[in-house]
Amino acid sequence: MKKWLSLFLIGLLAMSVVASGCISSSKEESKKGAIAIVYDVGGRGDLSFNDMAYLGASKAAKDFNLDLVEMQSNSEDDYVKNLETLASQKKYLVIIAVGFMMTDAVKQVAKEYPDQKFAIIDGYIPDMPNVMSILFKENEGSALAGALAGLIAANDGKDKVGIVLGMEIPVLYKFEAGYRFGVKWAEDYYYKKEGKNVTIDVIYQYTGTFNDAAKGKAAARAQLAQGAWVIYQVAGGTGLGVFDAVDEVLKSQNKKMGPPFAIGVDSAQDWIKPGVIIASMMKRVDVGVYTAVQDAVNGNFKGGIVELGLKEGGVGLSTVDDVMAMFNSLPEDTQKQKLKDLGFNSKDELKQYLEQTRGQVPDWVWDAIKELEGKIKTGIIKVPAPMDKDGIEAVRQAKTWQEMMELAK
Structure with missing residues (x-):
């Protein structure tokens, strides 16, 4: 899991702004499929929650040779619209919704598209077979x-x-x-x-x-x-x-x-202001997103709750090695x-x-x-x-x- 974190700064440096309702995707040929991710209102560039979700999605796309499509939500009104836009295309192995605030939107769209797999970070949807709820301790x-x-x-x-x-x-x-x-x-x-x-x-x-x-x-x-x-x-x-x-x-x-x-x-935010930040409580959203994609690719995707804590490596305090691993990968x-x-x-x-x-x-x-x-x-x-x-x-x-x-x- 720690090697995924070492790619975090690369993910940050590769970021681009994605306008609401506007889809961006990688253009490489011979892809084996596609995945999609819908960001919460905080959006890419928060050096935190949404960026960690991107890290996991981008790594999964690379590892499994998948196209990655991203959509940004600028307000709560965008949630259903963005999810429906993606689901209606019927081409994604899994659509990932980032954040608790999208819970109701995922419930609605997942019901309308029962054959589409969804994963939601921090949303509690325990009883839908096509929705994986990824929670953290x-x-x-x-x-x-x-x-x-x-x-x-x-x-x-x-x-x-x-x-x-x-x-x-x-x-x-x-x-x-x-x-x-x-x-x-x-x-x-x-x-x-x-x-x-x-x-x-x-x-x-x-x-x-x-x-x-x-x-x-x-x-x-x-x-x-x-x-x-x-x-x-x-x-x-x-x-x-x-x-x-x-x-x-x-x-x-x-x-x-x-x-x-x-x-x-x-994320391991210590590098942002060295000397000021003594440590960071890492919430490994990247691990959760990667797990959802991996399960979809391998045919092991199941609806229900997946919860990651200290024992599972889903949370923890950053170390100096975590921060340095980022720099060594650049x-x-x-x-x-x-x-x-x-x-x-x-x-x-x-x-x-x-x-x-x-x-x-x-x-x-x-x-x-x-x-x-x-x-x-x-x-x-x-x-x-x-x-x-x-x-x-x-x-x-x-x-x-x-x-x-x-x-x-």
Whole structure:
């Protein structure tokens, strides 16, 4: 799975803007079939969710010699139209819808075209034989992000961390719940290690959008002003503004590296602002998309739910090797330009800088994260995954991670 991630920057560099209702496709000859992907309103170029979906689709198209057709949704009104446009052509092995917001549209169009296979990322459609619902245990990966944030804060004598989210939809409740769980777990871990009671508050804000970096920056600025020591961005393109806000604070203090830190999401975003982003919670949308195409190609496609967590490699915290693998896969001239843009003379300098950034956090913190990850993988620890307002409110009111674990289904 990690070798797919190494192609991420290539995918980013190859991106082009696809207008709503306008189809783009590769033109190579002798294809063995075609697949199609419909992006959510955030669109390509978010350096996050939609770009990871493209990564998986483009890799699958290459590996299985398929034509790839892309459609962009500029508003919710485009969902049904785009899906129907593709389904009516009756030539795609599978049509992939990216995002929870397309759930109702996929249900409608899949019913109209029962012979067409569909896959939806983050949409819950359990009972249609022609629809594969690809879900992720974002709560598990976010628990690692929360533990990292909480332990950094506790170690530095701080009592607040933040999380900036996009639209208030059920899947983002899972991110928030996992993050809160990890912070509470960190409080407990720190007490056992240092013998000191700490209480770390989580400041949160739903911005209502996935493609407004200015709103993300404003939200992060407010949280930093309130004392947030680490901020987790869960807002796609909106979250890019979180990185800018943390970067500005560091520059105002004549610091090149945090803390304060940001935590990225979906892809290994550490490279975007080295020194600012301590790690990223990777949500392997590329793995999910690739799996759907592979099953369709091999005749193993089944409707129903596919869920990917820590154990399945569907989520996890980024490593320096993840980031460097991206650079190592780029053409030499592209690597040189990217390094120049980032202010480095070589890949070794970039790697050393990323390692130095992580070195601002004690080794025992990283060891603690590995311990939590192992316990989640083996099922010793279960992280809640609320999908409604009552569920997330129960998590918010819980006083300990053990209370939160009682809420896990």
